[in-house]
Amino acid sequence: MAGPSAGEAKSTTRDTVSIGPLKVHADPAEVEAFAQEISGGATEEGLPFTFPIRWFTHPDIRAAGERLGGSDPWVPIHESQSFDYERPLKIGVDYTMVVEMHREMEPARLILRAEIGDGAPCLRTEMILRIIPTSALDSAE
């Protein structure tokens, strides 16, 4: 899980929010649990390639998503994800994560672009979430 927040969401425009820098790190026990669930145990050297997805659950990022997602109940549906490494991330090392979150209206989406590094970028990652109102789920019956 992400470490204590070192930053807070800053509204740059009505539909875009900057979050961070947040302090994040990969705890060895969390890495082991994650590796177990994705592939039945450690199959990768060091940090699993997709482990940083866990850092998107940071409370500051969730709070920003809830604000930009709108007041009506909704669920996120993952549309796409990318991880672009410049250098491998290491287990147990503190990194900073900066996120820009953008709300698109039509179709309703949240686009999150994050950079994780140690003074220099190690990873750039992008997440696109479709916003599905819970009421739309009910009408799908």
Next chain:
Amino acid sequence: MIAASDQGTAGATKPLKVGEKFSPQSVGPWSMDNLRRYAAASGDDNPIHLDPALAQRAGLPGPPVHGMLLMARFVPALAVWRPDLKLVRLSSKFLRPVFVNEGGELSGRVAQIVAGEPTQFMLRLMMHNERGELSLLAEALTILKPGA
């Protein structure tokens, strides 16, 4: 971008060719318990993956497996296909769901080779669900591991 320390050496034991296909690999199935445990390990507690009643309300036969749980399977698959390749970039679109208790099949091919230092191998990776639908369409940028 690739750091100099990550650059591979030229010449793999079995040189890759554009169009070369990788043998399909079966993955899953994933049970409801798998989804709960992945949710705990990843922090992704989106109820659409964990609440069968919510999935039913959406007209789905069951909760869809987390896209990231599926995407993560490309990494060990690549290590089986080509242990001499180092993964640098991976992107995926989540197109069709894989539902709980359903498995999938991974496949891939070499889409492009970009000569340079290091030479880059662009791979097109796919996961089909048990109904034959394309669930994930992914692209991987790889280079040769040092010494490969």
